[in-house]
Amino acid sequence: MGFQPNMKVEGVFYVNSTLEKLMLDELKNACRPGMTGGFLPGVKQIANVAALPGIVGKSIGLPDIHSGYGFAIGNMAAFDMADPNSIVSPGGVGFDINCGVRLLRTNLHEKDVQPIKEQLAQSLFDHIPVGVGSKGIIPMNARDLEEALEMGMDWSLREGYVWAEDKEHCEEYGRLLNADPSKVSLRAKKRGLPQLGTLGAGNHYAEIQVVDEIYDKYAAGKMGIERLGQVCVMIHSGSRGFGHQVATDALVQMEKAMKRDQIETNDRQLACARINSVEGQDYLKAMAAAGNFAWVNRSSMTFLTRQAFAKQFKMAPDDLDMHVIYDVSHNIAKVEEHIVDGKPRTLLVHRKGSTRAFPPHHPLIPVDYQLTGQPVLIGGTMGTCSYVLTGTHQGMTETFGSTCHGAGRALSRAKSRRNLDYKEVLTKLEGLGISIRVASPKLVMEEAPESYKNVTDVVNTCHAAGISKKTVKLRPIAVIKG
Amino acid sequence: MSNIFKLKLSALGHPNPADFNCDDEKEYRSVVLWLEDQKIRHYKIEERDGLRGIEKESWKEAYDTYQRDLVSPVAEGTPNEQLNWILSYAVRLEYADNVEKYKNAKIEKPKQAAPNVVSSNPLDNLDFSNPAFKSGVERVSTLAGVGPHPDPKFRLSALAKILKTSPHPEPPSTEVNLVEQPSDVLKLLFVQDLRDLQTKINESLVAVQTVTADPRTDTKLGRVGR
Numbered sequence: 001m002g003f004q005p006n007m008k009v010e011g012v013f014y015v016n017s018t019l020e021k022l023m024l025d026e027l028k029n030a031c032r033p034g035m036t037g038g039f040l041p042g043v044k045q046i047a048n049v050a051a052l053p054g055i056v057g058k059s060i061g062l063p064d065i066h067s068g069y070g071f072a073i074g075n076m077a078a079f080d081m082a083d084p085n086s087i088v089s090p091g092g093v094g095f096d097i098n099c100g101v102r103l104l105r106t107n108l109h110e111k112d113v114q115p116i117k118e119q120l121a122q123s124l125f126d127h128i129p130v131g132v133g134s135k136g137i138i139p140m141n142a143r144d145l146e147e148a149l150e151m152g153m154d155w156s157l158r159e160g161y162v163w164a165e166d167k168e169h170c171e172e173y174g175r176l177l178n179a180d181p182s183k184v185s186l187r188a189k190k191r192g193l194p195q196l197g198t199l200g201a202g203n204h205y206a207e208i209q210v211v212d213e214i215y216d217k218y219a220a221g222k223m224g225i226e227r228l229g230q231v232c233v234m235i236h237s238g239s240r241g242f243g244h245q246v247a248t249d250a251l252v253q254m255e256k257a258m259k260r261d262q263i264e265t266n267d268r269q270l271a272c273a274r275i276n277s278v279e280g281q282d283y284l285k286a287m288a289a290a291g292n293f294a295w296v297n298r299s300s301m302t303f304l305t306r307q308a309f310a311k312q313f314k315m316a317p318d319d320l321d322m323h324v325i326y327d328v329s330h331n332i333a334k335v336e337e338h339i340v341d342g343k344p345r346t347l348l349v350h351r352k353g354s355t356r357a358f359p360p361h362h363p364l365i366p367v368d369y370q371l372t373g374q375p376v377l378i379g380g381t382m383g384t385c386s387y388v389l390t391g392t393h394q395g396m397t398e399t400f401g402s403t404c405h406g407a408g409r410a411l412s413r414a415k416s417r418r419n420l421d422y423k424e425v426l427t428k429l430e431g432l433g434i435s436i437r438v439a440s441p442k443l444v445m446e447e448a449p450e451s452y453k454n455v456t457d458v459v460n461t462c463h464a465a466g467i468s469k470k471t472v473k474l475r476p477i478a479v480i481k482g
Numbered sequence: 483m484s485n486i487f488k489l490k491l492s493a494l495g496h497p498n499p500a501d502f503n504c505d506d507e508k509e510y511r512s513v514v515l516w517l518e519d520q521k522i523r524h525y526k527i528e529e530r531d532g533l534r535g536i537e538k539e540s541w542k543e544a545y546d547t548y549q550r551d552l553v554s555p556v557a558e559g560t561p562n563e564q565l566n567w568i569l570s571y572a573v574r575l576e577y578a579d580n581v582e583k584y585k586n587a588k589i590e591k592p593k594q595a596a597p598n599v600v601s602s603n604p605l606d607n608l609d610f611s612n613p614a615f616k617s618g619v620e621r622v623s624t625l626a627g628v629g630p631h632p633d634p635k636f637r638l639s640a641l642a643k644i645l646k647t648s649p650h651p652e653p654p655s656t657e658v659n660l661v662e663q664p665s666d667v668l669k670l671l672f673v674q675d676l677r678d679l680q681t682k683i684n685e686s687l688v689a690v691q692t693v694t695a696d697p698r699t700d701t702k703l704g705r706v707g708r
Contacts, residue, residue: 129704137704157687160695164687168680194703303697361669367676370669439706 004047004266011046013061016461019453022410026067039067040267046075048266054079054086054275056340056347060399062354063461064408064453069095070269073353073409076402081275081335081346087263088280089272090250090287092350094331097246097287098294099204099238100171101328101377103388104305105224107321108231108313110210113477120208120312121435121478127304128206129198131439131482136197138300145193149181152292156299163323166302168366170327171356172334174295176288183285185249192242192293197300201440201482203406203447204237205379206301209386209474216471219372219390223325225472232474233309233322234386235301236379238331239294246290250283275348284333291332298327325388326366326375330355330405336364338400349400357391357403357468365391376468380455381407382436382447382479383429387459388472395467403468404459407452420445435478447481490569494521494576504562511536514545514568521572524552610635646674 003011015023023042030041040048042065049071050059056078065074070091079086113120129135138161140148148155153174156162167174181189199206211230214220225232239246257263257273257280265272273279302324306317313320333350340347358365358374365374373390380386384407395401411419422441425448429436438444445451463470484504491499496516503509515533518524525533525548532544549557549564552571556563577584609615619634619641626644631637 125706129706131706133705135703135705137699137701139698139700139703157691158694160691160697164684164691167687168684304699307699367673367680370673370676 004044004051006051006264006266007047008052009050009055009058011043011050011059011061013043013046013065014063014461014465014467016063016457016464018457019063019461022453023065039069039269042067042072042074045070045072045267048270049075049077049092051266052077052079052087052089052270052272053263054083056080056345057400060354060402062399062402062404063458064353064404064406064455066409066453068352070267070271071350071352074404076349076351076354076400078336078338078347078349078400079275080340081348084274084276086275086348087272088275088283088333088348089270089350090247090254090283091270091272092352093247093287093333094352095244095247096202096238096240096331097243097290098292098329099243099331100236100294100298101330101379102170102235102298102302103325103327103375103377104233104235104302104322105325106231106233106309109227110229110231110477112313113208113210113231116312117208117435117478120308121437121480123308123312124206124208124305124478125437125480127308128301128480130201130204130437130480131199132201134198134200134439134482135194136300137304138197140193140196142189142193145189145196146181148196148296149184149189149289149292150179151175152179153295153299155292156296156303161303162299166299166324166327169324169368170295171329172291172364174292174299174327176291176334178285179288179292180285181289183282184246184289188242188245188249188286188290191245192240195240195242196293196297197304198240198297199235199237199301199480199482200240201443203381205234205382205479205481206236206305207234207386207476207480208232208478209234209476211472212385212475213473214471215473216372216390216469219375219469219471220388222368222372223375223388223472224321224323225325225388232325233305234377234379234474235298235305237294237298237301239290240297242293243290246286250279250286253279253282287333291329294329295327326369326377328355328375328377336400339397347400349402351402353405353408354402355405356401357389357395357399358401359391359393359396362391362396362401372471373469375471376403378404378455378459379406380476381449381452382444382481383432383434383476384449384452384455386474386476387455387470388474389459389462389468390471392466392469398465399467403462407455407458409451410453411451413446413451416446416448416451420448420450425450429479434476437478437480439482443482486566487569490566490573494569494572504565508536510561510565511541511545514548514565517568517572518548521576522552522568524548 027041027043045067046059046061059077062074065072153167157167209232211225211228251271254271254273257277261274306322309320310317331352333348336347336349337344338347355376357376360371360373376389378387395403422444425444462468487502487504488499491502518530518533535541554567556567616634619638622641623637626641628637628640
């Protein structure tokens with residue numbers, strides 16, 4: 001409190017000693033004379049968020065936090081819906097709206113896949129277009145897009161791209177009900193239309209992974225993960241250019257609203273609007289449409305992944321048991337009920353680079369996970385491990401049912417490009433026995449494991465803090481990337 | 483059925499197994515006679531007269547007696563079931579006569595293009611006729627109060643039904659348990675109801691999908707970015 005002006009609640013962040021050093025170094029560097037430009041350091045951003053109108057509880061930084069536009073990535077904050085001054089901020093959701101992770105299981109063992117790993121990676125690469133400017137192979141016209149934006153995964157289900165069980169195992173059942181495509185600009189729709197069913201670039205990827213360690217046998221069993229070496233497929237993607245355009249459009253609108261309603265923030269990037277204002281409502285409806293876009297996108301890639309596997313193994317996806325374990329969103333704002341100071345309150349929870357992690361018996365998680373808590377999928381970086389966690393009661397009370405989302409950057413993109421050589425990065429991955437297919441090898445070093453915090457540090461910190469529980473560790477054997 | 487007959491007949495060295503038509507009364511009878519004459523030899527030669535009268539009405543009677551004498555478990559079954567058992571019996575005798583020869587027979591596995599994925603569900607390989615299985619079912623049934631039935635599989639399904647609908651926790655011992663356990667039971671029952679509901683929802687969705695679903699892809703549209 002008092003670290004930045006006007007703080008209404010405390011700012012906290014979860015770290016271990018390694019991650020703490022990274023955080024404080026970032027702050028120290030930013031405070032050196034002559035350092036201007038770029039994002040503010042994460043610690044300052046947490047404090048600035050704590051000064052936003054209507055915030056309740058705490059402004060919380062998760063272990064994978066790093067600075068981003070307005071809000072740090074890995075910052076979650078909840079705003080009281082009953083307070084007329086409460087705000088919604090696109091910076092608190094992020095540009096890649098409903099970026100998230102989906103995990104499919106199979107009944108294959110590592111030894112089934114190893115001999116045809118290269119062909120399988122190539123087949124995935126052929127099915128799922130990747131990279132900046134890639135275009136999808138699922139034919140869609142403007143009307144299809146409107147319907148998809150409104151219906152989310154229900155559209156994919158209706159058209160037969162996914163199974164009924166997929167919807168069951170997806171956050172929000174794959175559809176945000178308040179989506180309104182008419183609140184989305186034509187420009188966003190034009191950008192989005194050809195991109196459905198594509199992975200995108202940046203940190204997005206599809207990986208073939210194998211189960212490396214099981215920490216919680218019961219919870220893993222509930223997810224259909226029975227043994228070490230079992231093969232899974234992880235898809236990490238979002239709403240592509242569509243979500244980016246929705247966020248950009250909203251920022252412009254909100255700057256006007258801030259002037260009109262005299263909303264003061266510590267940082268220009270924290271553009272926001274009152275939840276009940278026209279701009280606030282319009283953004284939430286457009287954001288929901290972008291959320292639905294992302295779910296249709298991940299669903300389309302699920303379909304394509306199943307096709308790729310079915311072709312390689314000459315077996316139906318059913319027989320390969322290719323069920324969706326879960327699908328999480330780690331860039332989104334949602335209305336949720338939480339207990340604050342002993343009373344139930346309706347809150348608008350912003351999670352940017354933070355994953356929902358609801359505890360056992362929460363009504364919003366699928367019936368299969370009622371006894372274990374919600375599966376939380378933590379994607380590592382290219383070539384490192386990924387984790388499946390479960391939500392806990394402690395997380396529900398301490399962090400509004402939120403936990404980390406991935407590794408989190410340690411080096412900026414520009415710095416990674418300067419310091420690393422892409423050939424070395426690729427050779428290193430090959431050395432680890434990981435097949436890799438990339439659209440743009442020169443961008444690989446931005447995503448090299450060296451550019452990120454150690455995902456194991458991040459996950460262990462969350463586990464030790466009790467805000468989520470380790471269940472399964474996955475190790476990649478093939479990666480496709482933008 | 484006729485395919486199984488053909489396989490077994492050719493295994494036994496019948497002169498023309500491929501042409502055998504089990505629905506033809508005369509062929510049926512002559513195969514039975516051939517089996518007794520060549521393979522089973524349960525009767526002495528002179529006792530086989532009844533079966534030898536293929537054209538006569540009395541053949542049926544002789545056949546019934548023959549089956550009873552062999553202690554066929556399907557003597558009351560359909561003609562096809564009866565013949566199938568006799569064929570199997572003959573194969574068994576043939577095997578018993580030449581165990582050494584057949585033991586070394588190797589089954590040629592069809593080559594598979596894709597790796598062979600073995601289902602690891604141990605229940606798939608359960609031997610229901612195993613005495614250990616029977617006594618296990620017996621034990622659990624007594625515990626759960628399931629009444630007797632000759633078929634252990636039948637009892638097992640009764641058990642599954644009981645265990646699914648009524649959880650059996652230990653009786654509460656401490657005061658905390660007194661409150662917690664009933665609430666745990668309620669939670670489990672609720673989860674089970676919810677699962678049933680979700681399954682029904684999924685079934686309805688699948689039913690609708692049969693009408694609406696038409697997933698298409700067009701690889702010409704695809705473009706890999708930079």
